[in-house]
Amino acid sequence: MNRNRLVRSAAAATVLLLAATACSTKADPSSDRVGKDGVAMGPGVTDSTITVGALTDLTGVYASLGKSIVNAQQLWAEQTNRIGGICGRKVEIKVKDHGYDVQKGVAAFAEVEPESAMLTQVIGSPIVAALKQDIAARRILTLPLGWSSSLLGQEYVQVVGPTYDIDMVNGVDFLTRKAGLASGDRIGHVYFEGEYGENALAGAQYAARQHGYEIVGQKIKATDTDLGAQVTALKQAGVKAILISAGPKQTASLVGLAAAQGLLVPVVSSAPGFAPQLLDSAAAPALEKLLYLTSGYPAASAGTTRMRLLVQDYQARYPDAPVDSGVISGWVAAQVAAESLSDACAAKKLTRDGISAAHRGQAALNILDVPFDFTDPAKPSTYASFVLRPSKEAVGGLAVVEPAHEVAASRSYPLPKS
The missing domain is CATH 3.40.50.2300 (Response regulator)
Structure with missing residues (x-):
């Protein structure tokens, strides 16, 4: 071209x-x-x-x-x-x-x-x-x-x-491999109320059922920026991994507080949940260590x-x-x-x-x-998603972990009717 x-x-x-x-x-x-x-x-x-x-x-x-x-x-x-x-x-x-x-x-x-x-x-x-x-x-x-x-x-x-639900289907597949999840394990999902979060939750729940996992949901509002209560609830539930479908401020709060409480599990967000400015915050070390993003676009x-x-x-x-x-x-x-x-x-x-x-x-x-x-x-x-991760060394603050690919469950997932 x-x-x-x-x-x-x-x-x-x-x-x-x-x-x-x-x-x-x-x-x-x-x-x-x-x-x-x-x-x-x-x-x-x-x-x-x-x-x-x-x-x-x-x-x-x-x-x-x-x-x-x-x-x-x-x-x-x-x-x-x-x-x-x-x-x-x-x-x-x-x-x-x-x-x-x-x-x-x-x-x-x-x-x-x-x-x-x-x-x-x-x-x-x-x-x-x-x-x-x-x-x-x-x-x-x-x-x-x-x-x-x-x-x-x-x-x-x-x-x-x-779509957000397909991104989460692909995200659960990544967490299965990254965290070594087994049937019966719990995955936390912190999500905005409304179209974005609830659509993502539907995809996560479908993917979890395919593997025998349990989703522990935590609904939040766009105005919620301190997720301490949600982190405590997920730690008490014994989750082995976390999904988040919210904004950058919520992602930083979740990951930073999880690390501070010793909940050192991988966290997957959709692309709207991250902004490179977060790498200048106190949560940066935890974000680089724990956070991954699923995205339809490359970094x-x-x-x-x-x-x-x-x-x-x-x-x-x-x-x-x-x-x-x-x-x-x-x-x-x-x-x-x-x-x-x-x-x-x-x-x-x-x-x-x-x-x-x-x-x-x-x-x-x-x-x-x-x-x-x-x-x-x-x-x-x-139906394909990249997997990215925060990195201060990368242009735009994100590095590619896995190239775009789709999983079988994304094609079998019953898309909601509009």
Whole structure:
């Protein structure tokens, strides 16, 4: 793949526009026009621009990841526009911060949707869940930066990567090998209430049943940051390993307190549960010793040609910003958007239905050396997870422990119906 192709198919439109006024008039996807170049144009598309929307978290529990996602997509937009944009049009993103609040997310959608060809990011499975009916009614292709399997089965919603429950199925497989678990053993699972945590718990419980393990669940809220009580409960239960499906602050608290209480067992989190800034905290030694992550994307330290180029370009553009998992996930979503828009342009249908149809025609899209299949909305685009671990020595604070692979239980797991 040449550099221009990489830039085009890696780029996610973000000229960061924080709109000051809300738009109450919804766009009509049926009001398509034909451009000067003969390309049919839907909402968000003119002869000179393609505008896409982003509903992000810049002030809530995932603010650090939200900033990285926006930065990565802005970098892509800038690079894309320098080589002529997509379909001869410059790409712009209309970004709105919802602070990981569902009501604010719904209001942000009402403002951004009428002027957008597609949505390159919506952070938060609960927010996407609240918007599913509106997304379907407006026929706007949406890339959630949330991986709940409850978002599957939607024609216009595309989860890019394994879902939280599949990640936990793969995580239990890793713990079986790492901790030498045997039938009858207990695994703790600390999880957020709501879409993220409860979807992850479903996958963990399924995988545990396959092996004869018992899951000891501990539900928490996003506002809970001191997990001392949960650690004490898990230690008393005699768990041999722990899963956590929460945010970075909760992960640091859990792992740090577990180490302090002598509960020296491996801990597995999904990628949203870690941020490299944690390696500057007092919990860093425990995190490097005990924590592992399952992720559909490779670490920034993976060392492949494509990843090295991304890291190089991102650090040049944002020299003081960490290269965390938000950079990778934002970049991946950007590439998916780029390919969908480019394929729609080739079909001369930059309408919402044309963009969605182009996207659903992608059976083997390779992004950062990970293959994705977007043809079936009811299935994850991949069942494979990398296993990563925190490392101060690694670019982005994560090193690869195991390359992406799937286990048999991930294919037999009965995905929840949306």
